[in-house]
Amino acid sequence: MAYGIVHHFPGGTKSQYEASIAAVHPAGGALPKGQTFHAAGPSSGGWTIVAIHDSKESWEKFRDGILMPTMSKGIKGGFTSPPQETAFEVQNIHGGALGN
Numbered sequence: 001m002a003y004g005i006v007h008h009f010p011g012g013t014k015s016q017y018e019a020s021i022a023a024v025h026p027a028g029g030a031l032p033k034g035q036t037f038h039a040a041g042p043s044s045g046g047w048t049i050v051a052i053h054d055s056k057e058s059w060e061k062f063r064d065g066i067l068m069p070t071m072s073k074g075i076k077g078g079f080t081s082p083p084q085e086t087a088f089e090v091q092n093i094h095g096g097a098l099g100n
Contacts, residue, residue, distance in 0.1 A: 012047030019077035034058025
């Protein structure tokens with residue numbers, strides 16, 4: 001079953017997001033293995049990221065093998081504190097084109 005993660009970084013900025021993503025995502029803008037959707041943007045009081053993984057296990061593998069080890073070392077210009085996290089089992093996904 002697909003698994004969703006919402007991270008809200010209070011006080012987070014676009015430049016912190018860009019530095020953090022550059023450190024934890026594959027080069028060339030690809031998504032990490034198992035991640036099928038990624039959206040991010042400014043939100044009330046900070047920056048919010050929504051990621052959908054193909055399973056809870058793929059999320060945990062990314063979190064434990066890449067995300068947390070990289071963030072715990074510190075990312076130059078990246079987020080300076082852990083996010084508020086909400087996780088959920090995805091029951092339904094609808095697709096559609098987004099305009100710029």
